[in-house]
Amino acid sequence: MCNLYNLKASARDIGAVFDAIDASGGALEKDYVSPGRPGLVVTQSAATRRLRTMRWGFPPPPGVRNAVVNVRNYHSAFWRSALANPERRCLVPVTSFQEWSVEPDPITGKKKPHWFSIPSRPIFAFAGIWRPVGDDAAYAFLTASYDGDPATHVVGAVHPKAMPVIVDDNDYERWLTAPVEDALGLAVPFPSQLMAVD
Template structure:
């Protein structure tokens, strides 16, 4: 399985993040429960928004869930040629992004991390039951390195 849906006409890069849940581009993948998936990860990386004042380069920051060596993003997939492609959902922050451990570094959005008890809910129900899971994972459950 490859990361990134084939892009729409006029776009060169694969589409790797689901940001606009109402976009027709994602309609079938999101509304079809068997097209939703779990994307297992051990950590994820975000770039700082502002460059380092000394080097002038942006800094990589790695995030993990210390209580879970493997956790999961909410994802979607689709058949592509002889294989399949996937993307994962991202979300904004409740209130001020600077108040969230990821938002303080990358205020635009973060991956939707699912709690283990929500895996079945993401995979099984109708979209209106699953989409409320697309929210920022609690800061206190994340670490940054």
């Protein structure tokens, strides 16, 4: 489960990549985003895309303590209305994301952080959803399970449960506007051979 990602790019550069009007109100405090902190998202209404600032993590359902940052069960009633409404879908700009190794290092006894990026795309996007929360707004992003053996995927070899859904540049419009069944067709692991890990 991804709980940390980098966004080492200016709002201007991000807006240019996504053809979005900058309505973010300025730069983020840090060049990384963790749960509960503000992040940038791209929303679309009619034909206009906007770069906005929202908090990462949906308010939790009853009985859950922490904000919910990853969408795993697309059929859950908790996510259904946001997924079904194209105006509540968003793109989450990212420059790299972190997953922790499952097994601790045999020498240090500590789990190791691994950073994943897409060398051909310095700024890429997760498939996200958002909702209003009072006068603010919150977002989360989808994760996808691997087909077959997770160890054959660059991310799955480190974190075998799932990885964030990365939207190809050519599919931004589809994620932001298509009927839900079509949009969820994008919820698959990004091609391993196009990714790099540090």
